[in-house]
Amino acid sequence: MESKKLKQTQRIVLRLFMRGSHENIKRLITKLRPAESAELLAHIRRSDQIRFLQLLFEVRMAAPTIRELPAELAKDLINEFTDDTISEIVRRLPPDDAVDLLAYLPEERQETILNRLTEKERWTLERLRLYEEDTAGGRMTTEYIAFPHETTTAEALEELREKYQKSDLLYIYVVDDLGHLTGILPWRSLVFASGEEQIKDLMVRDPVRIEPDTPQEDVAKLVSDFDLLAVPVVDEENKIMGIVTFDDIMDVMVEEATEDMYHLAGLDTAERVFTPVSRSVRLRVPWLLINLGTALLAALTVSLFKDSISKFVALAVLMPIVANVGGNAGSQSLTVVVRGLALGELEFASQWKAIMKEVSVGLCTGSLNGLIMGVIAYLWYGNFWLSLVLFLAMIANLLLAGLFGALVPLLLKWANKDPALGSHILVTTVTDVGGFFIFLGLATVLMSRLNVPL
Amino acid sequence: MESKKLKQTQRIVLRLFMRGSHENIKRLITKLRPAESAELLAHIRRSDQIRFLQLLFEVRMAAPTIRELPAELAKDLINEFTDDTISEIVRRLPPDDAVDLLAYLPEERQETILNRLTEKERWTLERLRLYEEDTAGGRMTTEYIAFPHETTTAEALEELREKYQKSDLLYIYVVDDLGHLTGILPWRSLVFASGEEQIKDLMVRDPVRIEPDTPQEDVAKLVSDFDLLAVPVVDEENKIMGIVTFDDIMDVMVEEATEDMYHLAGLDTAERVFTPVSRSVRLRVPWLLINLGTALLAALTVSLFKDSISKFVALAVLMPIVANVGGNAGSQSLTVVVRGLALGELEFASQWKAIMKEVSVGLCTGSLNGLIMGVIAYLWYGNFWLSLVLFLAMIANLLLAGLFGALVPLLLKWANKDPALGSHILVTTVTDVGGFFIFLGLATVLMSRLNVPL
Secondary structure, three states: OOHHHHHHHHHHHHHHHHHOOHHHHHHHHOOOOHHHHHHHHHOOOHHHHHHHHHHHHHOOOHHHHHHHOOHHHHHHHHOOOOHHHHHHHHHHOOHHHHHHHHOOOOHHHHHHHHHOOOHHHHHHHHHHHOOOOOEHHHHOEOOOOEEEOOOEHHHHHHHHHHHOOOOOOOOEEEEOOOOEEEEEEOHHHHHOOOOOOEHHHOOEEOOOOEOOOOEHHHHHHHHHHOOOOEEEEEOOOOEEEEEEEHHHHHHHHHHHHHHHHHHHHOOOOOOOOOOOHHHHHHHHHHHHHHHHHHHHHHHHHHHHOHHHHHHOOHHHHHHHHHHHHHHHHHHHHHHHHHHHHHOOOOOOOOHHHHHHHHHHHHHHHHHHHHHHHHHHHHHHHOOHHHHHHHHHHHHHHHHHHHHHHHHHHHHHHHOOOOOOOOHHHHHHHHHHHHHHHHHHHHHHHOHHHHOOOO | OOHHHHHHHHHHHHHHHHHOOHHHHHHHHOOOOHHHHHHHHHOOOHHHHHHHHHHHHHOOOHHHHHHHOOHHHHHHHHOOOOHHHHHHHHHHOOHHHHHHHHOOOOHHHHHHHHHOOOHHHHHHHHHHHOOOOOEHHHHOEOOOOEEEOOOEHHHHHHHHHHHOOOOOOOOEEEEOOOOEEEEEEOHHHHHOOOOOOEHHHOOEEOOOOEOOOOEHHHHHHHHHHOOOOEEEEEOOOOEEEEEEEHHHHHHHHHHHHHHHHHHHHOOOOOOOOOOOHHHHHHHHHHHHHHHHHHHHHHHHHHHHOHHHHHHOOHHHHHHHHHHHHHHHHHHHHHHHHHHHHHOOOOOOOOHHHHHHHHHHHHHHHHHHHHHHHHHHHHHHHOOHHHHHHHHHHHHHHHHHHHHHHHHHHHHHHHOOOOOOOOHHHHHHHHHHHHHHHHHHHHHHHOHHHHOOOO
16 A cells, blocks of 8 residues: 555554544455555554454454465464454465464464364365475465366356355366366356357366475466466376465565575574564574674684784785675675576576686676775885785685685585575685685785885 | 476477477477477577577567567577567567567667557557656556446457457456546456446456556555556556556566665676676676775775784784674665565654664674674683673674664665665675774774783
8 A cells, every 4th residue: 555545544543543433443444455454454553453453353354464464473463362263264264374374373272273173174274284385285275166177168157156256266277087187267268158168178278287395486487487377286196286376476476585685694584674673683693603603714814814914014904805895796696696596597507607607707807806906005005016915816806706606506506405595604704714815825925025114 | 397398308409400400490399388488598509599589480489488588688689680570579579578679679770660560559669668667657568458337248248259369368447438447347257247237337446556657666566465467557547558467567576676686785687697797797897896995995994093903913813703793784684674675564654663673683693792702702812801892892883783784775765765775885884894993993992901912
């Protein structure tokens, strides 16, 4: 919702809360869309949030609103509700969202809630819970419709009219006598149908399909490549188990991008802007400690050369430049390669080309930066040999930056790890340790030339 | 397409090229989906790419394939074609994609191509070209269908059967006598219609709509919040101008995430993994030069304290730790806030809370890291005062990291700039310069305590 409208609605709701006019709030709520209620909910005080959700529940809007909330907030709020209320909400959500919602509760409470559902509801949810959250199975919903392939369009229309008049079905799936998925029927075909043809003659054959353990990022890529509204999930016998819809795919795309950005920055994906301080600290400390370790490694490298530094303190002044520019060049290479991997631009065979490219870019930018810094250092210290050392160290460190910036994510990917996870810390360790070692090492070798009175 | 299938198809195509069996390639091509052809195309040599596209063109598959190609590659390839071929391709693409494709050509060549189209085709494209590429207007297609609101469902079906049997229409729009957008009709409603009702009685009223200058990220947020398949773009009189469809929205989401990641790393969004070295260097150098400037600032800070360093070289050994951990903590805060802004988690009123949170996290992690580093430094150098300086400097620098990590993107957003652009360099400048200044400054003040023989 537009920021203006949101602010206005927020003010009205707060005023109504103060007056205790809950009936008026309910009237207002029913005019909002779930995403709008969710946004509003995210922007009011905790105590009001609970009351607001209670009202949403009374007008049967709690389930769709919770579905639109950020995971963190949803979790906090759900845990405040009674078992009764949660069972009601679970019952009204599409099964895939219901499973996600259950996952916010402690294990034993999940069981309590499941025990309150009917056998059939429980079975549907239990089956969905088997799959990892970030796979097709974990993302799919079991709300789809499939007709036997010999159904006539008139029969199909009849059944749709009877049972699915209100449903938000994107496609109609077609199965053969043994229940195997054989095709997809767009709504459009039904509109244009005469009534007598069998749906197998109208369907799109051999549709794109996926298995329940397909990783969600692969599902997203497929759906986006083929501009699909939904993709069916089939078991090893090609029997349809559920579908993943485009709205879930949009969520996946956003999640995957967040994950990459977070991993590059050394953040846990569970964190959000408004995660409580104590939790954020717990989530960030491991990464900062790893980083502290690598920083110590860099300090140890510098300490190898403390004699040179004490003889020639300009080295201490200039050494951060080599490390810093190297770190940034490394980030650039890393980001291009990590994003390229995520977008599938690097699918196979061309890794070598990508590495060579980053090394070449490192060589060029290193030469340019080295030249500029060499000149500046010469103007500053008037020492040709110092400038030469700086020039050479810059080139060498930006070469390292390009090489490791490309190599680290590719190796992680090759080892079936997330190419973004930890790669930034690894690359900057290389450019820090490498940068200090090369710069101070070269300077130590040439110390007799350098150490002229300033 | 799966990596295995892709590799296999690639091998077959290369073999067929070597044999010159173009007819066989054509037969194979017609079995591939556009996204698959595009992927294949991206993975073969340049000379084969041109030949492959030529064959795609002959089997009328060039247009949809080019639509699926990464922008960089599409640009390179398009420019190799003759005006005749390009006009043909432009004619067959949906207007929004045709405009994007034209944009890959030099200005004068665009004119040449436009002049070869019919008056109507040209007018459609000219109108779309008026809008910025990253707005609703730049993203919309003019391929949609709108019926007057008094049309009966039977009339609507009749017209759809006649003219749109083959089209991929997501919704049917409804306009009043003056052409104002009044509602949306899902295909489903037509399926269930009796034939006599007017579409205004079946339509969803007051549909979500946007203006042509709405930024693409806002369009994406709207479409994803409401799980829409498409959203209409209307002019100031509420007359429908075009629609933005979910497949374009998926592209926008991917683009926006890439943009944020790139901007955080100091990269131009025009770059891709396989951008030629010379172009990559040109694109990266400005950022590296800005970074060189900030690194110089840090070096100048260190040089303020060169007397202290030459008296006590341990300072040069330990100072990178303060700056390095500060830089990483800054990246963490920055990434959380930038991503929070992109996902709309921070829409208004809560900026202050976000800043306070990051500062608090900085205080906690700073204390912890400072304590650990203090102990390590004590074990290393056996100097209590040095450890104290390190402890205090770590706390102060991680406070700075949290403060600026949250403040910089919020200020940029407030000034209507991209919150990710340049913010990383700004924050690390603060943590570098600040870290060095606080650590070396404190040490200088306490020099009499520090400078005991080791």
